[in-house]
Structure formats: structure tokens, C-alpha cells
Amino acid sequence: MSSRTRAPFCSRLMAIRVGMSGFSYPSWKPDFYPRGTKQSEMLTSYATRFSTVEINMTFRRRIDESTLDRWRDATPEDFRFTMKANQGITHFFRLKNTGERVREFVERTERIGSRLGAVLFQTPANLTFDADVLEAFCASLAGGTQYAFEPRHTSFDTPECDAILRRHGVARCCNDEVHDVHAYVPTAPFSYFRFHREEAYTEKELQARAEIVRGVDAYVFFKHEDDPACVKPALRFADLTA
Numbered sequence: 001m002s003s004r005t006r007a008p009f010c011s012r013l014m015a016i017r018v019g020m021s022g023f024s025y026p027s028w029k030p031d032f033y034p035r036g037t038k039q040s041e042m043l044t045s046y047a048t049r050f051s052t053v054e055i056n057m058t059f060r061r062r063i064d065e066s067t068l069d070r071w072r073d074a075t076p077e078d079f080r081f082t083m084k085a086n087q088g089i090t091h092f093f094r095l096k097n098t099g100e101r102v103r104e105f106v107e108r109t110e111r112i113g114s115r116l117g118a119v120l121f122q123t124p125a126n127l128t129f130d131a132d133v134l135e136a137f138c139a140s141l142a143g144g145t146q147y148a149f150e151p152r153h154t155s156f157d158t159p160e161c162d163a164i165l166r167r168h169g170v171a172r173c174c175n176d177e178v179h180d181v182h183a184y185v186p187t188a189p190f191s192y193f194r195f196h197r198e199e200a201y202t203e204k205e206l207q208a209r210a211e212i213v214r215g216v217d218a219y220v221f222f223k224h225e226d227d228p229a230c231v232k233p234a235l236r237f238a239d240l241t242a
């Protein structure tokens with residue numbers, strides 16, 4: 001089904017969901033995970049503190065159905081996973097003629113059921129904006145799934161790009177590692193933010209970002225590190241937007 005005929009969008013968010021871009025880090029014990037938490041218990045523990053998680057392993061490899069089943073069973077019904085699309089779609093084929101690859105990716109991740117949040121497409125830094133390519137790519141996306149698009153080249157920072165994304169209900173992803181968060185333009189019924197910069201966030205910066213996010217349905221993800229201190233800004237942001 002093309003985006004021109006897809007069914008009306010039904011939001012699965014109805015809230016600001018805050019989480020990390022990853023969860024399986026033994027070094028987060030005992031600061032975040034209780035001492036003695038097993039690897040198999042981390043996701044369940046994580047889901048008591050956050051309402052969403054961004055999965056990046058799907059960018060480089062095909063995820064096992066058994067893993068999706070385990071994640072589904074380890075989390076409450078209102079928890080959401082977002083999945084980073086495989087690099088074959090964005091980096092090898094560079095958005096061209098990828099309809100079947102996207103369908104296969106989405107169909108596999110839909111095994112996680114209602115816990116599937118959004119699929120994130122992150123393009124390489126050397127991929128420049130081509131209106132025809134982006135239009136064809138967005139038109140090939142099947143309905144019933146939320147999609148977010150994170151371009152890494154400045155040529156995508158145009159009203160024409162925003163218009164294409166908006167026409168197809170694809171959310172522009174703002175990654176403050178490369179984008180000006182204060183210039184963010186929503187293009188879908190939900191918004192998508194990745195707060196991934198290297199420098200630590202001050203309280204004032206977190207509050208400023210919270211003001212931008214408030215009032216919209218949104219996913220917000222903070223960068224994961226081995227250092228458990230990386231979780232603190234996300235927990236604070238969740239409090240600011242609660």
C-alpha cells in the first residue's frame with residue numbers, strides 16, 4: 001500500500017516517551033540496574049524506569065524472532081521499541097528500490113506486536129537530498145507503522161524535504177549531534193528526537209529541550225555509553241516532561 005492510500009494514522013504514543021538508545025549494559029550495575037541483575041533481566045528492569053528503548057543492533061544484522069519474542073514478553077503492553085532500519089536500505093541501496101527490503105524488515109519487527117513504536121531510517125553523511133528519490137522511498141512505505149527519517153547531510157534541511165516527509169506522514173528525526181534542535185520542524189503526528197551529542201547536558205539545556213518537546217507526541221532517546229552516568233540526563237528529562 002503506498003502512502004497515498006494508507007489508512008489514517010493511529011497514534012500509539014499519546015505521550016512523550018523517553019528512553020535510551022540501548023539497554024543491555026552490565027556496566028550500568030549497580031548505579032542503574034540493581035546489583036545482581038542478570039543479563040536476561042535487564043530489559044524488564046529497564047522498563048520500570050523508561051517507557052521506550054531504541055534498538056540499534058538491527059542496523060547491522062537481522063534480528064532473531066526468538067529475541068523479539070523474549071523482548072515482547074519481558075515488557076509491559078504500553079512499552080515501545082523503536083527499531084533502526086538495516087543499513088542495506090539506507091547505506092548500501094541508499095533509499096533506491098528498497099520497497100521489498102523495507103517490507104521484510106517491518107514484517108519481522110512486527111512480531112513484537114503492539115510494542116512496536118517506530119522504524120528509524122538514518123541515512124549516511126554523504127547521501128545528499130534528491131527529491132525524486134525521497135518521494136519514491138516515502139511512497140513505498142506501507143501503512144500501519146510509524147516511520148522516522150534522520151538525514152545526516154545539510155542538503156536535506158529544506159522546506160521541500162519537509163514537505164515530502166509531511167505528505168507521507170514520516171517524522172523528521174532531530175539528532176542534536178548534527179542538527180539544530182531549536183530549528184526542528186515537525187512533519188508527522190509524532191516527533192522523534194535523539195539527544196546524542198558528546199558534551200554533557202546542563203540543567204538549562206535539558207529544560208530548553210523539554211520546552212521544545214512538550215505539547216507533542218514524541219520519542220526522545222539519549223545516547224548510551226558504558227558509563228552509567230549517561231542515564232541521568234534521560235531520567236531527568238523524563239521528570240521534566242512527565
